[in-house]
Amino acid sequence: MKHLNILLVAVLLLVGTGVSNAQDKNNPWAIELGVNAVDTYPVGVSDDGRLPKSSKGDLFHEYFNVNDHWNIIPSVSKVSVSRYMGDGFIFSATGTINSIEKVGDSKVDDLSYYAADGEIKYSFRDLLGGGWFDPTIGVGGGYTWVDDLGFGTANGLVGFRFWLTESLAVTAGSTYKHSFEDTYGITHFQHSMGVMFKFGGTDTDGDGIYDHEDECPEIPGLPEFNGCPDTDGDGIEDRNDACPETPGTVEFNGCPDTDGDGIADPQDACPTVPGIAALNGCPDADGDGITDAEDDCPNEAGPAANNGCPWADADGDSVLDKDDECPNIAGTVANNGCPEVTIEIIKQLNDFSKTILFDTGKSTIRQESYAVLQNIVDIMKEYSSASFVLEGHTDSQGRETTNQKLSESRAASVREYLTSIGMSGSRLSSVGYGELRPIASNKTRAGRQENRRVEISLKK
Template identity: 50%
Template sequence: MKNFIKIFIASAVLLSASLVQAQDETNRWSVALGINAIDFYSIDGGDDNLGGYFEELVDVSDYNILPAPSRLEIGYYVGDGIVATIAGSANSIDNVYEMDVEDLFYVSVDGGLRYNLREIYNGSDFFNPYLGIGGSYQFIEDISFGTFNGTIGFDVKVAENIYFNLQTTYKHPFEDQNGVFAAEGPRHFQHVAGVKFVWGAVDTDGDGIPDSKDDCPETPGLEQFNGCPDSDGDGIKDSEDECPYVAGPAETNGCPDSDGDTVLDKDDKCPETPGLVALMGCPDSDGDGIADGDDECPNEAGLAKFNGCPDTDGDGIADKDDECPNEAGVAELNGCPRPAVPTVQEQEQLNAYAKTILFELNKSDIQAQSAQTLSDIIDILKKYPESEFSIDGHTDSQGSEAYNQKLSEERANSVLRYLVNGGIEANRLSAEGFGESKPIATNSTAAGRQQNRRTEINLKK
């Protein structure tokens, strides 16, 4: 039995360097079952006196041990590291220094308070020593007495909710006793080794962290966050993570910035492409202040009213829709300018020239002396390359109407051919004869008939 006690103590020391879990608010109730050793230790003189304090304390040869479970303790965690305990134990006394005793029956009822020293240094559950104070009442054969108790011990975890317990209690009598023990009273040590079972923890969310220690008792979480979750695994608990479902760094409160443009993805309209803060993280390739995604001309600086497209000629028509982007124009001509047209004065000049064109008598051949007049007409027409003109032939009323109609048509076409040969596009010209149908003067006089024999050049458009 003495060797067993030595092994038990050595095992406790080794276990104390391994897994430990103390009774606390997570496991308020405990029951401990073990063996106890009563030690009246060595005397330092006199046949009836017990020894001095702590003399040969670890000399197991002085121990009285009942080789069976002999102590039961119930504990309840009160709070602030304090555990209230009540215990009962039994033993058989046959070892009192230099006293002839045999099988004295020993019974003790104990109560007290124990303080977990881990509360002082705020350590982990790796190892939990404690101190205790209390009192007890002992019965040894025909005598009984009360004692004031001081306890020191520790708990070591060996399995879930199961702990190894080792403690020593010094019991000092309240008053002197008579009988088998000396007048100083039966002061003694009670050493205890046993197994403790704890329970009482509630873990609503099943994350292994009791509700009493769980800051998020209804949501499974991590021990490092006192039971609160870190859904995206970025090391920032959800309650402090502005982006709890997307991993991000601590310096941005858990939100990522995938493109590194300093605009967080949650605020970035273009999270995969570096952009500008002013454009909510979107790029502006042409620097016109319009995000590429909204810019119809992302590589050309333009105007907001044209969705980022330029209007080079400033005519209010975007270049992409402007058929004449470098010339101010009008919308109905798709941005091109209106064609230049002869002024009223120029139109009058054209007709003045045209009326002086001379033809051979009763023929459509143009006389050579009209070459300069036709050259002046060609110069005016070339100034307005977009304008179209009609060449109208007229005669006086002499001769038959049919003859006059034919002659007016031939003379109009003769002028048209001359103008085309002079460089005017044929598609800009048309010729028509009106015969004697549109006189501008009387045909009764020679002067009037001369005015009626004429050619006109009129602006069509």
């Protein structure tokens, strides 16, 4: 049993190395070291070959009679090199040595035994789910020398590999070797047991994942990403990471959201300040649709046309200065921010205009009326959007045509004077009605005085 102890020690030593490489496609090469046993007995009773018929039994008879029939030497007696070819097929080149002391039930002088064999095997491991149990079958051929006489063989084999790790296995197998030489050949069984170590995989980027299974074979990566990297360590591989060098979240395809506003930093124009999506992640404190950085009044809502500030309303009349034709005088919305001329104002103007004095029969304004006319201008200027009509009237004394001309000239004279003291001429017009519109009886002196007048009305 010494050879079994040696084999056990070899297994323990290899397990102790902690090798954990991938197998087959990733590690196509394998070396097997072990022991072999040669059995010439259960090969079928015949006179073929070197050994007598009496030394042979029926095929597979006493197949496991280790003590009586198996020839074993107490040392490593088998060396095999294998190459995985793909799809479960393996090619092996095997060399064995032994010493034959038992031929059937008879003892013989030690006969030297050497063999070199080539084999093609098929592994069922993948079909069985890739576990630890790995049965194989195979065929092959080789050449065997027994006591310096050589002969060719055709081989059929069955084997088992029991994987302790992905690269280390204990092997056991049996090969039937049929001799082609009828005179001095020896048909026999050769059993073996050993340990196998797989190696030879290519790992270009050195990340521990072999190129065959590495989706990024030239860039070191991680097993969970099939060999591809996750540079920023955020759990999203670089190929799917929009920000591969900055840790982020799955929600934002690997990019961060520093300010937590729900907008990834690359799309966030203000990545360190919470904002809104409508403004590309920038804040708008007053909600006027203008980012605080571009808003001259960030805490007071206003239009973009005024840089985010509300329009002024200096006179407080609810008509913004930009639309207010009278921005410094309170007016009405209906009159574009200017004060509207009321009936009371017209009455006040006419109270003044009734006191305007003219030289008798003329359109010349008397000097004592200048103050009244100034009052009229002052009132008119308060209503800068209003235009006025100056109406001249006379009594019925004299010729009608003369009265018409006099009313026209007096109205025009008042217009001219008002213009001279600051009233806009474009806002004044004059007309004469002569004696056509009396407001009192022309039969009395008092009535005729009332009819001689200049009235002011609002131009429509």
